[in-house]
Amino acid sequence: MSEPSNAPASHGTLARSRRMMLLDTSMKVLYPSILVLAMYFLLAGHNRPGGGFVGGLVVGGALALRYVSGGAQAVRSTFRLPPHLFLGLGLLMSASTAFVPVVLGGSILEHGDTTFHLPIFDKVKVTSALPFDIGVDLIVIGLILMAFAAFGEDVPDAPGAADDGSDAPSPALKIRSKP
Amino acid sequence: MSVLLAFAAAFLFATGTWMLLQRRLSRILIGVGLVGHGSNILLLMSGGDGGVSPIIDTADPSEFADPLPQALVLTSIVITFGVTAFLLALGFRSWRITHDDVVEDDVEDRFIARRHETDQAIAEEELAERDQAVEEGRR
Amino acid sequence: MFFLLLLHLVIGIAIVAAGKMLGRRAFLVAAIAPLVTLLWAAAKAPGVLDGDPVTESFAWIPQLGIDIDMRLDAFALLMVAVISGIGLLICIYSMGYFSHDKPGLARLAGVLVLFAGAMLGVVLSDQLIALFIFWELTSVTSYLLIGNDDTNPRARAASMQAIFITGAGGLVLLAGLIIIGQAGGTYRMSELLADPPTGGAVNAGIVLVLIGAFTKSAQAPFSSWLPAAMVAPTPVSAYLHSATMVKAGVYLVARLAPMFAMTGSWRLVVMVIGASTMSIGGLRALRQTDLKLLLAYGTVSQLGFMMLLLGVGEYHIAEAGLVLILAHAAFKAALFMVVGIIDHETGTRDITELHGFGPSWRLVQVVAVVSAASMAGIPPLFGFVAKEKALDGYLEHGDFAGATAVLVVIVLASILTFAYSARFVLGVFGAFGDVDRPVVSRTAHAPGAVFVGPSVVLAVATIVFGIVPGLLDDLVEGATTALYPASEPKALHLFAGFNTALLLSVVIIVCGVLLTVLRTRVTGVQRRASEVIRPIPSGEQGYLGVLRGISAVANRVTATVQNGSLPIYIAIIILTVTLVPAAAFATEIGPLPQWVEEPAHVVLVAVMVAAALGASIVRHRIAAALMLGAVGYAMAGLYVARGAPDLALTQFSIETLSTVLFVLVLRFLPRSWRHRAPSIAAPMRIAVAAAVGVGIFIFALSAGNARSSVDEPSMSEVMVEQSLPKGKGHNVVNVILVDFRGWDTMGEITVLLVAAIGAVSLARPGRRRSDDHAPVFEEILDAGDEPALPEPLR
């Protein structure tokens, strides 16, 4: 995992940066274990409490931790994919799962399952709910990544009149100044 | 279903309403959150009395809490979360524009209200002209 | 008949579309439509006059009873002759009137043709709703024609007035027609005539129909739009506002009178309104100095006259009305044409500015004299024939209540008619002209043949039909029989012997001459009288008052209701949505359920209540957000206590994440709330909040108690049963989410996706591409080439 390059802490006092280092180290342990937990929730959801939403939200919690330790940049660089792809692929996955049975002549979102015989796990039952749930999971992760992208950055520009002008959509659109 | 929970829902609705009637988006947002919690309690209560977790083979199905409202509440929570995130973005944008999060009155509506107060209707000009014509016609 | 309507539509649209290309020739193209109609009517005339009407039908919306049934009977034929005959002349006349190509000329010509088509539709429809459709189309086209000179604010105002008044009348008419149609079981006039409906609703319906007809035919007190419409170009005034459209109301009354004259208050209403219109119009005409306005008020008066003849439901009298329609079309159109010629050549039509026309104007003056004399009822002209017939009708057949009074009014108003006709003639000859004023009449060059020709044709017709009225016997008798199948119409005569009617005519003429000779004194009396009646609002002022009232009410209501304040909107909405249903629920509230399900709930609810109270009281944003978080965690606890671990997990994670997001955003905002005047005072807010709380409490209790009255099991019972066998999962909630009700989840994740995209594009729009991991939605991809609109100046 990358070091917190532009985290606010790096400019802080020694004690504070040590504290951050501590957090950083603990993150190294915590972070993967949270991801494993998320994986568990995702896969076990059909039989135990959990599921795509919970899985995704737990990943979101992990991201929140990373945000605290490394700032927005750390959240951004967590995954290789840009966040909108999570959203797009997630919806594509869920929607396709829903759509494929229609193409095969069934009903939308029709349930299907198969049982694999794998060497170690012996029998693994996979239902159509799984890809659907993975899609859900991806979207939740995408949402959280996007949310951090939207609000997570440190104060962008000094508040001031220039702020609005600099990223106002364009001069092209009429600003309807009312009486 | 119990009086206590009904009261809790009603109370959340009441405090939420109080917050919704404020001018600040941040307070309104909190109001939305409270009212949302209130409606979720109602939804949860709609399945009757609580019970054990509805997970097959862990208990007798007759002791299960009604699972459907749970699923519905979950859906509603998640949707509210998404919309809240969007509203936050709106508040953020508002701050970038005005450095505040006051929900202002609609300017055009206020304009019409003022015009009403000063009694200057749009058609007044046209009417004045026609008035003159009438007077001439009466001569 | 449909081909005629279609022809008008096509020609009209083509002329408008051709725009400037045609120039003045647009009117030549326009003339094709009435010419074809005339030829067609001439071809059909023999059969129709033999009592064999031509019909065509088109089922448009049969379920609603809206069929476009067309029927050419003799009355329709008479109207078609007027519409197309005058229309043709007007087209030719317009070639002279619009001597220069003006912008908007094509619009005018095109819409004129469209109007002619609509007017044909009115008189050819045998079905009330079809008639109404064309009726409204004449209003719309009239609006466009009056406002054709759209840069003139007076034209715009006049067109608005016309469509407002006739539009209002149209809607009243529609209601009346529907009532009559429903009572009669059909909208076909030929069927209604055979079996007219009766009853209380019908009595109301016919009054509504009459009001509609009165607005269209400029009856008092709805006549104000007609003089105002004189701002339109003279060909339009001559065509629409004297010869055709204003007769639509009279036409409708004439059609319905045979069915309803004896029903309810029809006859009384018609007589009162017709008589007052006839006299008021005459009086006001006598005061005008503007020749066109004089004619306009004259038209109002004549329309009242026609109402009195055609509306009382007595065929002898109606026969006179039919003659009057023809006579009026001939002399009034000619007079308007004369005014247009004068206006066009001299630049004025004010009688105080006109005098001293040169000898080249003789022809015009002859037309004016002939036509005005016809209007005044001087033999041997067409107008005299009509008036004799009318007087005779009332004398011989006015055996219903009020007929004598009406006859008196007719005589008196006819004296006025004579007087204003004379005033017109004197005006044209320059009798009122102020000799000291600079005038152009002397130097005005004489109008060309095309310009004068149409009015000459009309004047000739006035003379011919005056001397030999028998030429029209077939048409008028046929039309009378078409209206009153059982009638035995009498032939027309210029001289019907020395009878009372003739005596009355002599009286009218003598009195009229007297009035004219003593005109300065009459003017004085009138001025004093007008001082007396000044406080009584005129129709014009009534219209303005209505308009002003609408504007004031609109502003007041909108300012009150739509006050722009979000808190007030929310308060109203939330109160309505809570209290209205709560009132219904409260009737079935039932007994209170158990107080507490589980002791743990008490603690959780206590935390919830405390945190909610805290969130609504603290003045620190982040603290408030954390309090909200606390409510959320208490909710998660409640979910655990009620056996909902999935929910608890979700609630817990979401609450954490939302609190983080809240804090992330709120950190930019000022720490606490500064005071700002609230839209709603605190006590009101508390009251609203409390009311909502009570409402929700009632919802919960009564809904919970109602469960016992439904026998069927909850839908979730099957879900629990089928979770493992069909959904292949132990966790019922998850099976519901991804399998049984996966479709909900599908929608739900879509909501998340959109919210995520929206949040990013809203929070930081306009940033340039920074790195690959930045969400692309915050960029403006393509600067776009939408041009900048000018900044509003207000």
Added chain:
Amino acid sequence: MNALIPLPIIVPLLGASLCVIAARARWIQRIVSLSALTCNMIVAITLFVRVDDRDMVVMQAGGWPVPLGITLAVDRLSAVMLVVSSLMLLAVMVYAIGQKAEESRYAAFNPVYLVLAAGVSASFITGDLFNLFVAFEMMLVASYVLLTLGGRPDQVRAGMSYVVISLIASTFFVTALAVIYAATGTVNMAQLAERMPELPPGVATGFSLLLILVFGIKAGLFPLFFWLPDSYPTASGAITAVFAGLLTKVGVYAIIRTQTLMFPPDARQGTLLLVLAGLTMIVGVLGALAQDDLRRMLSFHIVSHIGYMIFGLALFTLAGVAGAVFYVVHHIIVKTALFLVAGLVERRSGSDRLSRVGGLVRSAPVIAVLFALPALSIAGLPPFSGFVGKFALVSAGIDSQDWLIVGVSLLVSLLTVYVMVRIWSNVFWGEPEDPAIVAWIASEESRVPRLMTASASVVVALSVALMVFAGPLYNYAERTAADLLAPQRYIESVLGSDAP
């Protein structure tokens, strides 16, 4: 054939996901959106033909029989709504591309627009009350984003009101679902229809009122509509058009569907609906009269006409409901056309303030014609479809002897004519005095892109086609009303004929 039912939802969603993935490639987004919306249109028309020809079609999502799964059902009402909405969505999409505004600038437009399309279709298709909530949310969240795309100050302000009030409406929808499930143990509409009569009358009435008011917020009923005219006009032409045309009508649809299907005749709120309808009509049209801004006028005007639709429904007679259905269809098309043309007006004349613009009949005759046709129609002038709708409603009202509402609707009709005449007289007649406007109109920049004019013309042509085909359409509306007033067939189709 049943397999077609979910397509109007799932196809736009697949399209939306592709549009998100291809966020940077505008041309891919456009191809995807246009093909998804075209596909929707084809599917909708096919369903329409089939449903009218034979019988309503039902699909249980996931193949789960009723109490387990979610019912998707297309009957005549759904089918016609699907057809009209898919036509409008496609036309407006083309217009948006032509406009070169939001669509060109923001990657979010295409996917969000597709989700809006999916949400609208889902609302019409679903036979499950909770799923209706989800469908509403899809549509609403998409509308939030579209409304605020660009983040201009006025959009943010309007967006806040709009989002907050919609959220409140959604919360009350959830509350309604909660109490309905608590009392009946189901959220399937067909099952609800069976169970409602068993409830104590006060409770059933309460549910009926609650649903009317919750949907009334979205539909824009008095006194719940205030947010509408404040928010709609702030978006750009294309977006306002689709909002004005479709979103409120989804609320109206929901009211019609739930009131006719779920509630027994004695729980129906005819009188209350009539009162609301009358007030909505009057206050809406008065609001329109008080405005000086073209799109605000038209927005208030939407409210006024929602009243007409509710008026028809409130009679609960064949003629009344048929009139309401006809009016809904008419209003979607004609109102969309008007807003699209209003966009053209604004582009061409540089402003949409009545007091500033003028003379367009000379500078832009084509726009004038494009405006005149739907304006005549909305004003209820014959022979346009607005007249047919008004006629149907007024005769239904007279038939039911509800004189007051007939009078109100005629009065409002007159005021509508007045509103349209005022617009015409100020925008198309006269001359602009403002030099900035004059200069703008003379400038090359004010040329309206062809694609905008073309798509607006298509919608205007559709509104004229409504007049030509008013007979068959009204027939269809009458059949629809017959279905709606005899909900037993719907219930049987969903639950199977063995249902009690």
